[in-house]
Amino acid sequence: MENLQSRKTLSSLYLLLFHLLQFSSLSLLSSSYTLPDKYFINCGSDSNSTLNRRNFVGDVNSTFSSAAGGQTSAVSTTNSSTTIELYRTARIFKNASSYELEISQIGTYTVRFHFYAFNNLSDAQFNVSASGFSLLSNFTSLKNSPEIKEFLFTIETRKFTIDFKPSKNSSFAFVNALEVFLVPDNFIVNSMIRVSSSGSNSTYDGLLSRVLHPVHRINVGGGALSPENDTLWRNWVPDDGFLYSVIAAKNSSFYSNRPNYQEGGATDYIAPDLVYKTAKEMNIDPGRLSNFFNITWNFNVSKNVPHLVRVHFCDIISSSNDIFRFNLYVFDTFSQKIDPYEVIPQLAAPFYKDFVVDSDDFGFINVSIGPRQDSNNQTAFLNGLEIMEIIGGLSPGLKKLSKTHLVFVIVGSVLGGVASVFLFIAVFVVRYKFRKAKPVENSDWQTIPSPVCNLNLGLKLSLSEIQYATKNFNSKLMIGEGGFGKVYRGTLRSGEKVAVKRSQPGHGQGLPEFQTEIKVLSKIRHRHLVSLIGYCDEESEMILVYEFMQKGTLRSHLYNSNEDLDKSSSESKLSWNRRLEICIGTAKGLHYLHRDRGIIHRDVKSTNILLDDDYVAKVADFGLSRLEALDQTHVSTEVKGSFGYLDPEYFKFFQLTQKSDVYSFGVVLLEVLCARPAINKKLPWEQVSLAAWGLSCQKKGLLWKIVDPLIAGNISPNSLRTFGEIVDKCLKEYGVERPSMADVLWDLEYALKLQQTATHREPHEDSTTDVSWVLPVPSVHRLPSDSMTIDEDGVTVDDFGNTGADTVTDTCAFQVFSQLRIHDAR
Ligand SMILES: *[C@@H]1O[C@H](CO)[C@@H](O)[C@H](O)[C@H]1NC(C)=O
Ligand SMILES: *[C@@H]1O[C@H](CO)[C@@H](O)[C@H](O)[C@H]1NC(C)=O
Ligand SMILES: *[C@@H]1O[C@H](CO)[C@@H](O)[C@H](O)[C@H]1NC(C)=O
Ligand SMILES: *[C@@H]1O[C@H](CO)[C@@H](O)[C@H](O)[C@H]1NC(C)=O
Ligand SMILES: *[C@@H]1O[C@H](CO)[C@@H](O)[C@H](O)[C@H]1NC(C)=O
Ligand SMILES: *[C@@H]1O[C@H](CO)[C@@H](O)[C@H](O)[C@H]1NC(C)=O
Ligand SMILES: *[C@@H]1O[C@H](CO)[C@@H](O)[C@H](O)[C@H]1NC(C)=O
Ligand SMILES: *[C@@H]1O[C@H](CO)[C@@H](O)[C@H](O)[C@H]1NC(C)=O
Ligand SMILES: *[C@@H]1O[C@H](CO)[C@@H](O)[C@H](O)[C@H]1NC(C)=O
Ligand SMILES: *[C@@H]1O[C@H](CO)[C@@H](O)[C@H](O)[C@H]1NC(C)=O
Ligand SMILES: *[C@@H]1O[C@H](CO)[C@@H](O)[C@H](O)[C@H]1NC(C)=O
Ligand SMILES: *[C@@H]1O[C@H](CO)[C@@H](O)[C@H](O)[C@H]1NC(C)=O
Helix, strand or coil: CHHHHHHHHHHHHHHHHHHHHHHHHHHHCCCCCCCCCCCEEECCCCCCEEECCEEEEECCCCCCCCCCCHHHEEEEECCCCCCCHHHHEEEEECCCEEEEEECCCCEEEEEEEEECECHHHHHCCEEEEECCEEEEEEECCCECCCEEEEEEEEECCCEEEEEEEECCCCCCEEECEEEEEECCCCCCCCEEEEECCCCCEEEEECHHHCEEEEEEEEECCCCCECHHHCCCCCCEEECHHHECCHHHEEECCCCCCCCCCCCCCCCCCCCCHHHHCCCEEECCCCCCCCCCCCEEEEEECCCCCEEEEEEEECCCCCCCCCCCCEEEEECCCEEEEECHHHHCCCCCCCEEEEEEEECCCCCEEEEEEEECCCCCCCCCEECEEEEEEEECCCCHHHHHHCHHHCCCCCCCCCCCHHHHHHHHHHHHHHHHHHCCCCCCCCHHHHCCCCCCCCCCHHHECCHHHHHHHCCCCCHHHEEEECCCEEEEEEECCCCCEEEEEEECCCCCCCHHHHHHHHHHHHCCCCCCECCEEEEECHHHCCEEEEECCCCCECHHHHCCCCCCCCHHHCCCCCCHHHHHHHHHHHHHHHHHHHHHHCCCCCCCCHHHEEECCCCCEEECCCCCCCCCCCCCCCCCCCCCCCCCCCCHHHHHHCCCCHHHHHHHHHHHHHHHHHCCCCECCCCCHHHCEHHHHHHHHHHCCCHHHHCCHHHHCCCCHHHHHHHHHHHHHHCCCCHHHCCCHHHHHHHHHHHHHHHHCCCCCCCCCCCCCCHHHHCCCCCCCCCHHHHHHCCCCCCCCCCCCCCHHHCCCHHHHHHHHHHHHHHHHC
16 A cells, blocks of 8 residues: 555656656657658568558667577568568567667657567467566467557657567567557647546546557448558558447448648547548438437457547538537446537547546446437537557656566456356356346236237148148158157148147147247248248147248258267258358348347247248247257256357346347357357367357457358458357347347348458458458448348238237237246246
8 A cells, every 4th residue: 555655656756757858858859740760670681671651670680689689589481472571570589588779759659569470480479568568468479360469658768678578488489570659749648537337537647657558449430441541550440340239320421521630639640531531420210200319339348447548530421510519428327528619610620539448347348429409410420439458557767766566467368268268157147146137128028917819710720631741640750859749741731841740738838828829920920930830729639830941950051960970961061151141031030029029039049940942041939938849958947948048147037038039149140150059068168158169269359260161261251250249249248238139130231241242362461460450341331221121021911811809919929928938937
């Protein structure tokens, strides 16, 4: 405590000194910014390499060569012609070594490391630190995939030292290229408002004595920007993958003039023109009475760490200077008015706002924009957004004063698979303990009404017809068996192929459930839902007749359900396009159930998704609790659903929402991608649960590693990235954080478009922390208004020519399911 106090005092003293120094040096040093020309280093090379206006100077025999150089460092080269020149050499450090750079001007510097692990460089494991800040810990670079790590340092010493330290004596460190250059004055300011997820606000002081590590840099409403398009060689990615609801936002039209940079606003070094020339604005539906909603972006970051959040604005959507303001929200709890004309009374004038935001316990930051009642125009927009992790530690000067008090903060922490499984469990427990059960969307469902509905007689089939169809329940025609009874393939006299479910007397449901099931099912017709064709209740039989699905279950096309057999024995090889189409079809079916029928499926899994002759996906067994006939893996009678697909929230609280289906659907998506069961007990324990394993791979950016080898070569990286993000959103721990089926559907269609328009370029160019950044995002325009008419192929048949008395009301269906649910949860 005392140490902390003295440190605080020291650091404020130090800052004072620093500011005095800075002001006094202003007169001596030029305050106008010119593009930097030094410390672009081509590590391990004796020749210079030019990349996007930067001359990377070879460091062999150079003056700034590593201090501990000599015999401890070596160079490594590759001849691969697919690698850009800069990445063909690397400097290798077998012992702790450092680069020492002369600094002639105090200020904030960008420090960028380029790692490209060719040959055996991916075996390297090392720490990187500078000026007492730990930048990378036990860092290992992905093979043949360029990685860039960027930091912002405020340097006020004459020498800046970057240390590389192998993790073990047997290991080594490497780097392909280094950039250290000054950014304009006041690029980062020392103090600003601080916001936490609880909504409290305070002031954050001392940013200049910290290191910033950009983790997200988003060009909202625009495409990916690579270093060549940026004044300071930054990478920007599109925002679509971060949008909570894609329907809420639309891209503003591109602003073709140069943004109107003004004193007091941003400069093109804060963000390049291209960031300010595009934006997302509210997708206002002129037909809707109330257009009062928000646009939200969610970002994954480290847990409980302060971040600098910089939001970029430029009003490219207004046509005149009318009074137009809106709100910016952080975490739903903090709001700030954004009034473009209060900042600069001109159109298209870029400006930005900085906040320090503490991430929450789950590692999230979310930012929203929304309309204000007191504005002439009820809309809002955003052009760009940056999130930079704030790395603690002591500033360079102070380090000398109190070296023993150094506190290193681990950055770039990569959770291992094991760790994330623990995390998964831990989060689970924590939530269970500390959060009260949240109100559920369909809490009404917990009341038990008494359903008094009429049977739909139009679908009644005679027992003799059924006996004809199934050759008197011939066991050769049996295609499934379960707790409910047996399922037979059959052909009606009309020639129609059907699946016949025959309830075993004394098993499964009773007559009332049977009747209600018919009433509900007979009302539902949708291209992506398996239809009920008829029923039979003669002689105490309880038989349901469904349309027959020629190609069987989705699962049988992905892998053999027997874990011992490899997937080559699965029925067919589905292409990625076809898999996406199947997912889209399934999503349409579920979306229809949710939105139009208010029905929760409760058992979404790959064996409940059936394929017809044309591979059109149809969801089976929807909304019904007793029809697991085709599934022998269903164990529990207490918790409805199948292990491996269960919504953690439902599992804990017996709270069933539409978002429970979204969760299960997320697992199905992984199944489709990886072609393996949701639970495979034969695998190492961290891989047993597909949901946990897939999620941990996705979080580490390694999803591509677990893709079904049959399709791995044909997935476009952008499509895979989008797909991975959908999975990630569907599998959120809390239902409220998961998207609706409408949003999932939308995103899947986007993933399909990305696949269809994918251009196959080699992922080698330019710096990036992620291969997918390098690939051009094709100009697919997502027209949000389309989403309102999503199920063009969804047909609702209210009745089958029966009189009004025979039709079942929605309320009735509602009541039916509430009863089933209560029964089940016990
Ligand atoms: C590399 O660039 C530096 C700085 O511009 C220059 O001094 C040097 O002569 C160049 N070396 C070669 C081999 O071109
Ligand atoms: C580097 O310097 C050493 C000794 O000064 C010399 O032998 C070697 O040729 C130089 N290498 C290059 C690439 O200039
Ligand atoms: C790279 O090319 C050089 C000559 O161009 C050759 O000596 C060397 O063996 C090649 N290295 C590899 C790994 O192919
Ligand atoms: C470098 O490390 C090796 C062992 O890994 C050691 O023998 C050697 O003395 C070290 N060299 C220096 C300069 O520290
Ligand atoms: C990497 O491979 C090169 C030869 O290709 C070898 O000389 C070097 O020792 C290897 N390094 C490590 C750390 O295995
Ligand atoms: C880094 O690796 C070293 C040695 O392998 C280990 O002792 C240390 O705990 C690791 N640190 C982290 C943060 O993983
Ligand atoms: C690397 O950093 C980690 C975490 O800060 C630390 O545990 C480890 O001891 C460091 N390794 C070395 C060789 O300094
Ligand atoms: C690593 O090397 C250092 C010095 O080279 C030595 O002091 C230390 O004991 C070595 N550690 C191991 C685990 O070999
Ligand atoms: C910060 O919090 C105070 C109350 O603690 C509140 O009055 C003020 O409006 C908040 N500021 C902002 C910008 O939300
Ligand atoms: C980025 O820069 C390159 C080269 O200058 C150019 O071809 C490309 O169109 C630019 N990208 C955008 C989005 O303007
Ligand atoms: C927008 O978000 C804020 C913060 O969560 C909330 O107070 C406001 O009601 C939301 N507006 C609408 C229309 O949903
Ligand atoms: C509000 O802004 C939208 C988008 O620029 C524009 O289409 C609309 O005409 C504006 N409405 C008013 C009342 O200014």
